[in-house]
Amino acid sequence: MNTLLAMLAAYLLGSISFAVVVSKLFRLSDPRTYGSKNPGATNVLRSGNKAAAVLTLLGDGAKGWLAVWLTVQFGTQFGLGDTAVALVTLAVFLGHLWPIFFKFVGGKGVATALGVLLGINPWLGLATLITWIVVVYAFRYSSLGALIAAIFAPFYYGLLFGPDPKLLAIFIMSALLVYRHSSNIGNLMQGKESRLGSKKK
Template sequence: MNTLLLTIAAYLIGSISFAVVVSKAFRLADPRTYGSKNPGATNVLRSGNKAAAALTLLGDCVKGWLAVWLVQQYGPQFGVGDDGVALVALAVFLGHLWPVFFRFVGGKGVATALGVLLGLNGWLGLATLVTWLVVAYAFRYSSLAALIASVFAPFYYGLLFGFDAKLLAVLVMSALLIYRHRQNIANLMAGKESKIGSKKK
C-alpha cells in the first residue's frame, strides 16, 4: 500500500508542467501553441526568454530528482525497497509525459529523466548530462543529444550497478524518450530539425 501511495504521489508531482506554469508566470505564449508544440525547456527557449527556459528546465529536472530522492531517503522505513524506487522513478516520468493536470498532454521528458537519474545516483546523472552536453555542443541539436544520452543512460547504470529493477525503469524511460522523439528523428533524417536557440516561427 505504501508503495502504491508513493507511486501515485510521484505521478502527481510529475504532472506539474513547468513549461506551461512558467510561461503563464512570464506572460508568454503557451508553449503548446508554437514551435514544436512541446511543453519543454527547449521550446520555451524559442520564445526568446532565456530565464523562462532556464526555470522550466530546472523545475522539470527537480521534480524528477525530488520524487526519487524522497523515496530513497524515507521509503525504507515504510517497507519500500528497490522495486518501489523503480516504480516511483517511472511514475514521475510518466506524469511529465502524460500529466493529469494538463489533459495528458506533456513534454518529451528529457529534463525530468535527468532529474530521475540524478536522484538514483549523482554519478549516473552526471555521466548522462555530460553525454548530452557534448553532443548538443558538437551538433546544436537538443533532440539528437537527448536520443544519444537516452541510449547511453542504461549502459551507464548497468556499468555502475548491474542488473536490477531500477535498471529496468531506466530502460523503459529510455525507450519512451526515443518514442517521444520519433518526429524529431524524422526531422533529423530530413534535415528539417531546428537547432538549439532558433526562434519560433
C-alpha cells in the same frame, strides 16, 4: 499500499508542467502553440526568454529528482525498496509525459529523466548529462543529444550497479523518451530539425 501511495504522489508531482506554468508567469505564449508544440525547456527557449527556459528546465528536472530522492532516502522506513524506487521512477516520468493536470498532454521528458537519474545516483546523472552536453555542443541539436543520452543511460547504470529493478525502469524510461522523439528523429533524418536557440516563427 505504501508503494502505491508513493507512485501516486510521484505521478501527481510529475504532472506539474513547468513549461506551461512558467510561461503563464512570464506572460508568454503557451509553449503548446508554437515551435515544436512541446511543453519543455527547449521549446520555451524559442520564445526568446532565456530565464523562462532555465526555470522550466530546473523545475522539470527538480520534480524528477525530488520524487526519486525522497524514495531512496526515506523509503526504507516505509518498506520501500529497489522495486518501489523503480516504480516511482516510472510514475514521475509518466506524469510528465501524460500529466493529469493538463489533459494528458505533456513534454518529452528530457529534463525530468535527468532529474530522475540524479535522484538515483549523482554519478549516473552526471555521466548522462555530460553525454547530452557533448552531443549538443558538437551538433547544436538538443533532440539528438537527448536521444543519444537516453540510449547510454541504461548502459551507464548497468556498468555502475549491475542488473536490478531500477535498470529495467531506466531502460523503459529511455525507450519512452526515444519514442516521444519520433518526430524529431524524422526531422533529423530529413535535415529539418531546429537547432538549439532558434526563435519561433
